[in-house]
Amino acid sequence: MRSDAPVVAGVDGSPSSLAAARHAAELAVRRRAPLECLCAYQIPVYGYPPMGGVDPAILADEQIREGVERMLAGIEQDLRQAYPELRRVTVRELPGGPAMALIDRSQEALATVVGCRGKGGFAELLLGSVSAQVAAHAHGPVIVVRPPVPDEDTPTRSGLPLGPQVPLGPVLVGVDGSPESAAALAYAAEEAQSREVPLDVIHAYWTPLHPVTRDPEHEGVMEARQVLDHAVAPIRERWPQVQMDIRAVHTNGVEQTMIEASKDVGLTVIGCRGRGGFTGALLGSISRALVHHAHSPVAVIHRHDLER
Structure with missing residues (x-):
């Protein structure tokens, strides 16, 4: 670049x-x-x-x-x-x-x-x-x-809104262990540092309706912790000054969980496709849902973005 x-x-x-x-x-x-x-x-x-x-x-x-x-x-x-x-x-x-x-x-x-x-x-x-x-x-x-609420008292020649534009709040990023989510996490950390705000890291997971193990909930929690620990380790090393809130969320609807989490943040960051995606898809289901329905600006990151 x-x-x-x-x-x-x-x-x-x-x-x-x-x-x-x-x-x-x-x-x-x-x-x-x-x-x-x-x-x-x-x-x-x-x-x-x-x-x-x-x-x-x-x-x-x-x-x-x-x-x-x-x-x-x-x-x-x-x-x-x-x-x-x-x-x-x-x-x-x-x-x-x-x-x-x-x-x-x-x-x-x-x-x-x-x-x-x-x-x-x-x-x-x-x-x-x-x-x-x-x-x-x-x-x-x-x-x-997304556009802010219009302010009729601050007209400009082009209609450009005045006042602070970037929403206040932390940067939110969803991770799932995929290369795309690793790229998204790195971008989110860089944004959090430049904005001087905390970084919220979420791994949303679910348990199958018909589990094949005796304790699927415990295994789900352990796997979620492993995904998060592996994901944030290089981020802590590269951006040690960024404050992180790391959490695993059990849910039956990952898309809706991320949309709800986007309400109180300044930026939501997501990989273009996650572990469940396939290369022929335009966007993964989660990134597509956030692009259309998130309550904050959404940054969509591709795996190769960090290599540019």
Whole structure:
């Protein structure tokens, strides 16, 4: 990873994407990285133009491009005013699908930040499906952000929310012993250190309905402790100053347990796929559930992210 790798935010003017831009700016400040706001848009497809008339696709292209340029200029101005300590702020517009544009740009990004749901409509900019695609296929950490409650007393040119954007609270990470969860735990520890907050480490486990051993609950507890001990040992050594709360949670619904745990934290970190996943899946069931339903921003980490 280059030392000047940017934090990339996908924007389309929606509240979710503006929250993503703000979250990306605060991450860029903490990591001393440049910030790049990217808007990819698609042009509506029309039929044959009228004889002697102007092609409506050309008019639509010009109108959408002008709107995108105004939006990006407003976002850039608001970010520079809100974060004068940013190293560099750039804005880019690209014709084409937003998911592919962000996935491609993620190859050079420190992290990619997207809103959970965008405008949709004619331009088809940042839809909820886009955040899921980017989370599944990006080449680095992906952070999915939800918009804050709007404050009508603090308008900005672009609609960018003012006031503290990164939620307060610890960083939460789920571990299951997989390589993906090890990468997620390392990223979570780094985030906790940069935010100066505690790190909550959870291993959610369940016992089978028809156990083959005499004491499945005891064995489940022992296995959970082993998973946690093995996972946190290298983290304690590398980030000794990070305060950790480590717990095993018995549950029959891992997804719901993690969603509930995300209520009181500043960031939830999860591996793209865990031990139960398969390589053909877009996202594991837990990461998919968190991307769609978590109460805090969600960082989805891939196994290869730490190797970049």
